[in-house]
Amino acid sequence: MLVAAMNPCPCGFRGDPKRQCNCTPMQIERYLSKISGPLLDRIDIHIEVPPVPFRELSNKTTGTNSDTMREQVIRAREIQQERFGKKSSNLNGKMSPREIRTHCKLSPDAESLLKSAMEEMGLSARAHDKILRVGRTIADLEGASTIEIQHLTEAINYRTLDRTYWSK
Numbered sequence: 229m230l231v232a233a234m235n236p237c238p239c240g241f242r243g244d245p246k247r248q249c250n251c252t253p254m255q256i257e258r259y260l261s262k263i264s265g266p267l268l269d270r271i272d273i274h275i276e277v278p279p280v281p282f283r284e285l286s287n288k289t290t291g292t293n294s295d296t297m298r299e300q301v302i303r304a305r306e307i308q309q310e311r312f313g314k315k316s317s318n319l320n321g322k323m324s325p326r327e328i329r330t331h332c333k334l335s336p337d338a339e340s341l342l343k344s345a346m347e348e349m350g351l352s353a354r355a356h357d358k359i360l361r362v363g364r365t366i367a368d369l370e371g372a373s374t375i376e377i378q379h380l381t382e383a384i385n386y387r388t389l390d391r392t393y394w395s396k
């Protein structure tokens with residue numbers, strides 16, 4: 229598994245509610261374009277992480293705790309095992325384009341959202357398939373058989389960097 233992090237801009241404060249970023253759009257674009265589109269395209273999930281205030285780091289936070297998440301992951305793995313049968317090494321993330329067509333049924337509104345996202349964000353075929361694989365997993369985590377609009381929305385939101393400049 230590859231996990232990587234980068235600053236949002238050369239100074240690092242873009243999007244920070246407490247600090248001022250003075251980078252120009254041009255500087256930001258030049259900075260982000262250091263990572264090539266084809267490389268970004270191969271990373272499944274892009275997400276913006278806001279700065280965490282110190283007291284939240286030390287507090288007991290709400291949100292999904294590790295135990296609950298663990299149970300959801302185990303269940304999602306079981307669903308995938310049922311889905312791929314004998315090919316038990318297979319996972320949603322490794323679905324071929326043909327398997328995607330078979331296993332990633334979208335609700336009608338999710339279908340039209342994907343279509344407009346493709347057009348507006350100018351996504352590559354690879355990004356399109358990644359959205360469906362990730363959307364399938366999000367739906368599995370909820371135990372849903374069809375990929376509904378909220379699952380797809382979340383999956384599209386994990387392509388932040390495609391939206392910001394890869395489509396240019």
Ligand SMILES: [Zn+2]
Binds near residue numbers: 241242251
């Ligand atoms: Zn900046």
